Amino acid sequence: MNSTPTANDAQPQDKAGNADRYSDVEIAALWRALRERRDMRHFVADTLPEGTLERLVEAAHLAPSVGYMQPWRFIRIRSREQRERIHALVEAERLRTAEVLPSRNDEFRAVKIEGILDCAEVLVACLMPGREAHIVGRRTLPEMDVASLGCAIQNMWLAARAEGVGLGWVSFYDPDALAALLELPAGARPLAVLCIGHVREFYPRPMFEDAGWGKRLPLASLLFDERWPADADALQTTTPPAY
């Protein structure tokens, strides 16, 4: 952190002489993945190259976890029959959600929410059983196991995007029914049905945005100073959609 900044320095972050900083090309590559990653629901009939799925699980497994508990488990669905059963659970919950939405039911019904029958691979991500024994970093925030799984799936999502592979996270299903189908032990919980595979094209924007369901909030509405602002509502802290 000792180098002297110069007026012509092309890399602002280098002004501090930060030896830990990646090259501009590397930083740009990461940001490309951050910006181009999409929650995909349209896939092409295709298989993934050998080893792809294992590599994506490896990316997930590089994620941080609270108290180093590594709570994630993944089940690769092999048979068409199992896929169809999972799809039926998801379709039932999609219809149920549409029924109980207080409004905008038709708009919701128009959005495709999964590609389970079309994608190359279906992977179910679960929280392991026995999590209650892990209290380090979770004694007052037990949901930290869920947050860790979120980190893991985000790693996988970015790694998939970089390989040109789409991933969609489906959370429409009765978790107990899915747990029974996959013979999960008591205490395990399925948190994601992941659809993974090649796509015709990555959506240029989030699908929910293109569908008019919601739009990205401005940064000013979600970054506050020192405390929650009294006028937060005026900053649009209730996000779209209003049903």
Added chain:
Amino acid sequence: MNSTPTANDAQPQDKAGNADRYSDVEIAALWRALRERRDMRHFVADTLPEGTLERLVEAAHLAPSVGYMQPWRFIRIRSREQRERIHALVEAERLRTAEVLPSRNDEFRAVKIEGILDCAEVLVACLMPGREAHIVGRRTLPEMDVASLGCAIQNMWLAARAEGVGLGWVSFYDPDALAALLELPAGARPLAVLCIGHVREFYPRPMFEDAGWGKRLPLASLLFDERWPADADALQTTTPPAY
């Protein structure tokens, strides 16, 4: 997906002629960040270049969220007094955790769990209030808001690492006390105290690993076929540490 693979193809993933695939250099850059990201607790006294914090929040905001709810809100802590109050909450919970651990108390006490007073910036990540109105993708899995926040923080973590900036996620505190301190509205929940700043060096391995607290599970113990295996215990599905 039409090109013909050749035996000399240096890029295995290109065999399928996948036009969506990033260059090898870009993929390597992403994997470098996945591998080198660490949960940091040691920081150097230093400030971050102007705009860094906003850029990290922008990275977070590129994350996916269930039903496009964008549940994340961030509070930047400005004053030394507020920092010291947060530090006091964390220290109280650290001691409380050590007290109630059934064993390994001394080992836990030896692990540094935060750098709140030393890092350049403290950012508190919260779930917004009013989340119960968002049922798309959450009707049966209400914890999906937590998972979305996990994805957002992982984005931020990777973006920080690429810039040579450390980030540590602290989850040791009474969330109600922290909510009161930050004047959170009813229904909002603080899920992370993030310590952000330059570091002397990034840990070569997770700190919990170096401290002997746990070790990384083998991939075979967390990737299953078709259903949860009856012999999962033999595959070490209960992670370290056993207290």
